[in-house]
Every structure is written in C-alpha cells, then in structure tokens.
Amino acid sequence: METHSLTNLINKVVNKLLESKSVVVFTGAGVSAESGVPTFRDKDGLWQKLKPEELANFNAFMRNPDMVTEWYSHRRKIMHQVQPNPGHFAIAELEKFFERFAVVTQNIDNLHQRAGSKNVFELHGNIERNYCIKCKKFYQLGDIYPDKAIYCECGGLIRPDVVWFGEMLPEDEYESAVKASRTCDVCFSVGTSAVVFPAAYIPIYAKQSGAFLVEINPNPTDISSLADVVLQGKSGEIFPLIVEEFKKRKGL
Ligand code: BV8
Ligand code: ZN
Numbered sequence: 001m002e003t004h005s006l007t008n009l010i011n012k013v014v015n016k017l018l019e020s021k022s023v024v025v026f027t028g029a030g031v032s033a034e035s036g037v038p039t040f041r042d043k044d045g046l047w048q049k050l051k052p053e054e055l056a057n058f059n060a061f062m063r064n065p066d067m068v069t070e071w072y073s074h075r076r077k078i079m080h081q082v083q084p085n086p087g088h089f090a091i092a093e094l095e096k097f098f099e100r101f102a103v104v105t106q107n108i109d110n111l112h113q114r115a116g117s118k119n120v121f122e123l124h125g126n127i128e129r130n131y132c133i134k135c136k137k138f139y140q141l142g143d144i145y146p147d148k149a150i151y152c153e154c155g156g157l158i159r160p161d162v163v164w165f166g167e168m169l170p171e172d173e174y175e176s177a178v179k180a181s182r183t184c185d186v187c188f189s190v191g192t193s194a195v196v197f198p199a200a201y202i203p204i205y206a207k208q209s210g211a212f213l214v215e216i217n218p219n220p221t222d223i224s225s226l227a228d229v230v231l232q233g234k235s236g237e238i239f240p241l242i243v244e245e246f247k248k249r250k251g252l
Contacts, residue, residue: 006231006232006233006238006241009229009230009231010231010238010241010242010245011245012229013186013212013214013229013231013242014242014245014246014249016185016186016212017094017186017242017246018246018249018250019185020098020184020185020186020212021098021099021100021185022098022099022100022101022180022183022184022185022186023094023095023098023100023101023102023184023185023186023187023188024101024102024103024104024177024180024181024184024186024187024188024202024206024211025091025094025101025102025103025104025187025188025190026104026105026106026181026187026188026189026190026192026199026202026203026206027091027103027104027105027106027107027112027190027191027192027235028105028106028107028190028191028192028193028194029106029107029191029192030190030191030192030193030217030218030235031087031088031091031105031107031111031190031191031235032082032085032088032107032109032111032191033191033234034085034086034087034234034235034236035082035083035084035085035088035109035111036078036081036082037075037078037079037082037109037111038078039191040052040193052165053165055067055068055071056162056164056165057164057165057166057167058164058166058167061157061159061164062157065148065149065157066147066148066149069146069147069148069149069150070146070147070148072127072160072162073141073145073146073147074145075127076127076128076141076145077145079109079110079111079127080143082111083114084111084112084114084115085111085236086236086237086239086240087190087191087234087235087236087237087238087239087240088111088112088114088115088117089115089116089240090239090240090242090243091103091112091115091117091190091239092112092115092116092117092118093116093243094239094242094243094246095117095118095119097246097250100180100183100184101119102119102120102121102176102177102180102184103117103119103120103121104121104123104177104180104181104199104202105120105121105122105123105124106123106124106192106196106199107122107124108122108124108125108126108127108160108162109127110126110127110128121173121174121176121177121180122170122173123163123169123170123173123174123177123199123202124162124163124169124199125160125161125162125163125170126161126162127160127161127162128140128141129160129161130158130159130160130161131158131159131161132152132154132156132157132158133156133157133158133159134152134154134155134156134157135152135154135156137152137154138161139152139158169198169199174198177202178201178202178205181201181202181203181205181206181209181211182205182206182209183209184206184209184211185211185212186211186212186214187202187203187206187207187211187212187213187214188214188215188216189202189203189213189214189215189216189217189221189223189227190215190216190217190235190239191216191217191235192217192221193221193222194221194222194223195221195222200222200223203215203223203226203227204223204226207226212228212229213226213227213228213229214227214228214229214230214231215227215229215230215231216231216233216235216238216239217230217232217235218232218233218234219232
C-alpha cells in the first residue's frame with residue numbers, strides 16, 4: 001500500500017487496467033451510500049439501532065415477522081426513491097471495455113443493474129424478490145410496502161429473497177464470483193468493510209491468485225493491508241476519475 005497523491009495512485013491503477021483482460025469489482029453498501037442508501041456499520045447506521053445480525057436473520061423473522069417485514073419494506077421504499085450514483089455509472093461504463101468483467105455485489109438494492117451493469121453476481125440476494133417459505137412461490141411486491149407479515153395463498157410466510165446471517169449464499173452466484181475472482185487481473189474492493197464471510201473471500205482469492213487489488217473506501221478496512229493500492233475516498237468521486245483517465249489514455 002503506497003501513500004502517493006491520489007493522481008499518482010489513479011495512474012498506477014489505470015496502467016494496470018490498460019494491460020488487463022479481466023476485471024472484478026467487489027462492492028458493498030458504501031457504493032450506494034452516495035445514493036442515500038444507509039450502510040450497515042457506519043455511524044448513520046440503520047433505520048433502528050438494532051444490529052443487522054439481529055434483523056437480517058431467519059430466527060428474528062420467525063420471532064417477529066411483522067418487524068422484519070416492515071424493515072425490508074422501509075429499505076425497499078428508500079431503494080425505490082434513490083438513483084444510482086456516479087460510482088455505479090462509472091463501474092457500468094468500465095465494463096464496456098473488457099471482455100471479462102464481473103460486478104460481485106453484497107448489496108441487495110438493484111442499483112448496479114439500474115446503472116447499466118450487465119454481469120452482476122448478487123451474493124446476498126435482491127430485495128425486489130420475495131418468496132413463500134413453505135411452497136417457495138416467488139412474489140414481486142412492486143410498489144406495495146407491507147408493514148406487517150404477508151402470507152402466501154398456501155398460508156406460508158413470505159420473506160425477502162436475501163441471504164440472512166447463518167444462511168448459505170446462492171450456490172451458482174457464489175461459484176461464478178469465486179471463479180471470476182481467481183482469474184481476474186485487477187480486483188476492486190469498493191465500499192465494503194469486508195467483515196462478512198464468505199463474500200469477503202472474493203478480494204482475498206483475487207489477491208491470492210495474483211490479481212492487482214485496489215481498495216476504494218474513505219476508511220481503512222480489514223483488507224487495506226492486502227491491497228496493492230488504497231484509494232482513500234468516496235467511490236462516487238473516485239471511480240469516475242479512474243474511468244476518465246482510462247478513456248483518456250485509450251484516446252477515447
Ligand atoms: C454463512 C443481506 C453459514 C441481508 C447480509 C455464526 C453463525 C453462522 C454464520 C456466522 C456466524 N458467525 C460468523 C458467521 C459468518 C457470517 C459473518 O460473516 N458474520 C460477520 C458479521 C462476522 N456470515 C454469514 O452468516 C453468511 N452465511 O456463513 O452461512 C453456513 C455455512 C454452511 C452451511 C450453512 C450456513 C451470510 C452473510 C450474509 C448476511 N447478509 N445482508 C440484508 O442486506 O438485509 S450482510 C450485510 O453486511 C450486508 O448485506 C452486506 O453485504 C454485509 C457487509 O456490509 P458492507 O456491505 O461491507 O457494509 P458496511 O456498512 O459493513 O461497510 C460499508 C463500507 O463502506 C465501510 O467500510 C465504509 O467506510 C464504506 N463507505 C461509506 N461511504 C462510502 C464508502 N465507501 C465508498 N464510498 C462511500 N461513499
Ligand atoms: Zn406458499
């Protein structure tokens with residue numbers, strides 16, 4: 001990890017990108033912070049001062065389906081009111097220049113897809129999808145935001161299709177993400193505290209497989225010491241600078 005000026009570090013990253021064929025962008029809640037979506041562990045935190053582990057888990061849901069259903073409705077409402085930010089758009093733009101490019105996100109907010117990213121692996125699910133815990137029937141709630149538990153015609157409780165603590169990640173998404181991380185030339189870790197596993201293995205596998213690891217985060221994290229370059233700052237400000245310099249160097 002070097003402590004040159006931001007410009008030097010961005011040039012270092014762009015030099016690497018120019019000689020690369022395959023890129024992975026691993027993202028967490030921080031990439032959506034500038035869109036107005038609250039992160040988990042920053043000071044502004046959640047809607048209630050409960051820990052995510054207390055709300056984002058199956059037992060909490062079975063104990064209090066009304067509260068957890070209302071919490072997800074509240075978060076879905078925010079996600080419907082916000083827009084992707086320049087960081088999401090810059091990631092979507094960079095994808096166009098690489099035949100092998102994957103966004104591996106821990107976010108459930110759909111903002112990467114809304115910004116135009118094509119190859120997105122959602123390791124923790126997507127808040128727009130819901131399903132009945134009994135018959136597994138899928139439901140799209142669209143613009144209804146139930147403030148208490150909702151039930152399927154079979155009588156089963158309907159839950160969000162997100163990965164709660166203690167739950168397995170979607171196998172195919174995770175497998176594809178691990179494969180991409182093991183074969184990429186450059187891996188970005190953007191807006192994540194990298195404390196939740198197994199998702200946080202992605203940048204570690206990339207580094208272990210010889211990728212150039214770039215962290216973009218205003219604060220230090222558990223993987224900062226692993227990164228080849230740490231760009232300290234907001235992703236909505238930094239990622240567009242990287243793409244701008246990259247396009248300039250390609251004469252675009
Ligand atoms: C699993 C989805 C086991 C729902 C989330 C005991 C029992 C079981 C498992 C465990 C256990 N103890 C530990 C574990 C493992 C556990 C875990 O890792 N716990 C941690 C807390 C220690 N993991 C699990 O339980 C996983 N499953 O292990 O299953 C198993 C194994 C085999 C068979 C069966 C079961 C499942 C984990 C998934 C949990 N679901 N969310 C929802 O969203 O509601 S996790 C939640 O935290 C988020 O989804 C997010 O994905 C995750 C990480 O948070 P971040 O995205 O990093 O956000 P955070 O707020 O932390 O950080 C934001 C960062 O952005 C900060 O660094 C900040 O500086 C930065 N930032 C702020 N502004 C900006 C910015 N960066 C850039 N620009 C800005 N503007
Ligand atoms: Zn059902």
